[in-house]
Amino acid sequence: KFVVVVTGNPYLVSNLTVWSGIRAEVKFKLPPIDFSKLGLDKVYVTFYMNDGDNVQWNIMMRDFWEDPYRGKVPVAWTISPFLVDLAPLVMKYYVETMSELDAFVSGPSGAGYWYPNVNPEYTDEFLGLTNEYFKRSGLMFTEVLGEFLDGETLPKYAKELRVLAIKIGYRGMDTFPYYTSESPVPIIPGTIEFSEGEERKAYNWLRAIATVYKRRPLHVLVICVPWEFKSLKSLRLLADMISSDKELMLVNFHEFVIMLNPEYGTKLAEELLKRAKGTGVSKRTLLEAEDCLRVAKKYCEEGRWREASLEANKALRILASSLKLISKED
Known part of the structure; x- marks a missing residue:
């Protein structure tokens, strides 16, 4: 049974009784890989769209999905694994129309909005449910809420879910991917946060990162909060700036993760x-x-x-x- 509660949001979820009754066999898939781009002396950049745990956002994501700039910019779209039950036909639509630059990441923190560090006693039970939904949906990446998780939670996520990467936190955290000592699964924070109309500001941040941090390859996840965008045009404008910079390289989220795992x-x-x-x-x-x-x-x-x-x-x-x-x- 599902209870979907939506408050204080202009985007409503309607007809879930109908959507959930239309069955479709489908799994999320990984975008293709250009292996020749991997591991160069570059600052690698990809975009990440937050708030995919919200079922209403999953439904309204169609507005962005049909944007003319979608498929021209590498974006990791967070999405709910519950779509496999709640709206499998919507899930099928996204899977069958994804581009080579689109990737899907489970919204936080797997099977539902949850902070592991707040309710650690439920971690095993929660991961069991999440694992079931990941197997059914095909999701290979997840976001986990809580910027300051203990040393047990993240390795447990990596081991129990067999994900390829864990994205941590919500906002930009001014830091870079790292590992726990127990697992090769990369922990990927958002490095910078980007809002519509702030292309020059975001590019200047990327230039500053490339100048200050000399380690190569270096990986920068650009966080986008969907409620702050009316279209994907700003992403395309920033992507064009990145593409014209010899020190920076755009990759899809799958390629981004391969280099780190x-x-x-x-x-x-x-x-x-x-x-x-x-x-x-x-x-x-x-x-x-x-x-x-x-x-x-x-x-x-x-x-x-x-x-x-x-x-x-x-x-x-x-x-x-x-x-x-x-x-x-x-």
Whole structure:
């Protein structure tokens, strides 16, 4: 049973009895990957749209979804895993019309709006329900509320849900992705927050980040609060500024995560390696990729997640470049 309570909001949810009665078999999918872009000496940027735990936002998201700039800017859209029951046809619409730049992330904090640090005694029960809905919906990323979570909650999320990444907090937090000691699943905070009409301000922040923080690759998640936007035009204007800057690179959220999750990156690299061995890729290239993977696995065993990610990214880039060359020659 569901009780959907909507207060103080102009966007209402109506006809859930009808929507929930129309069945559709569908799962969210991951956007494609351009492996050649991964792990370069760049500041990587992607956009993140908040408030997807709200079912009314999931329904009204169609306004943004049909915006002419959607699909021209990489956006991670938060969405409720409950749509698989409440409005599967709406979920099917988003899945079947997503672009290569769209990705879906479970709204906070999984199966419902919840602060794990406020009710820690319910964590196991909550994650059990969330895991059921993630399996049914196909979601591979989640947001978790609470900027100051204890050292047990985040590893438990990573282990129990088998997600590829955890986005933490609501607003921009002026910080960058990090790891817990127990898990290679990256914890991704919003680095900066962006509102409509503030393209120049946001770009200046990105330039300041690129100037002050010399570590490369560096990953910046740009937070967008949907209630502060009438369209996606501002995102496109900022994206154009980013694209014209040689130090910055736009990627979709899936690509963003691959560069940060060493176990996932290594798994994908091993799949590319198998493909490469059946083509005309040189033995030298194969050995170089295998060496990167060996080092990546060693670092994973030691819990050196960032170093492992760098090696996995290198292997992915080497193999992708070689396979692309073979394809062109064919």
